[in-house]
Amino acid sequence: MRVITGSARGRRLMTLEGRDVRPTTDKVKESVFSIIQFQLQERVFLDLFAGSGQMGIEALSRGAKKAYLVDQSLKSIRVIEQNVKATGFEDKAQVVRQESKSFLATSRENFDIAYVDPPFGLGLIDEVLPLLAEKMNKGGVILCECADSEQVPDEAGDFILDRNYRYGKIKVSLYRHKEMV
DSSP: OBOOSSTTTTOBOOOOOSTTOOOOOHHHHHHHHHHSGGGOTTOEEEEETOTTOHHHHHHHHTTOSEEEEEESOHHHHHHHHHHHHHHTOTTTEEEEESOHHHHHHHOOOOEEEEEEOOOTTSOHHHHHHHHHHHTEEEEEEEEEEEETTOOOOSEETTEEEEEEEEETTEEEEEEEETTTO
């Protein structure tokens, strides 16, 4: 796993080991950042269910002003911290060990771009999306990664499902503010 482009291009990132680990593939990561490439500069990025932190780190490498990398697993947080240090983004990355709904309920930050990649098949997107929509800036976008077979809500607060992108067995759903569609 590596940073694809930007100021940390080519840097290798650590990942967790095990059967439950499912890092976002380079193909999906490249596609996601192609979708949001003109919306990233100087924006605040949220990597929810961050795992290794690769999506937030990629956002910082491509010009995001700040990234919040949130995961409840201590093992994940340790890997994220190592990856942030290895890429030199300690001043721009906010690493948070907290359960996703609790983070969204207590955070005072508003986000421009959010990437949500929970464990598949547990219905977590349905649970966090309404809370997340309240924390998004009006011109922001929410991207949710899930199994292609999973259903995602058509709307959450003022954000509506704009489009689904499919990559084999993976689906990325793009939400935009209803006034921006």
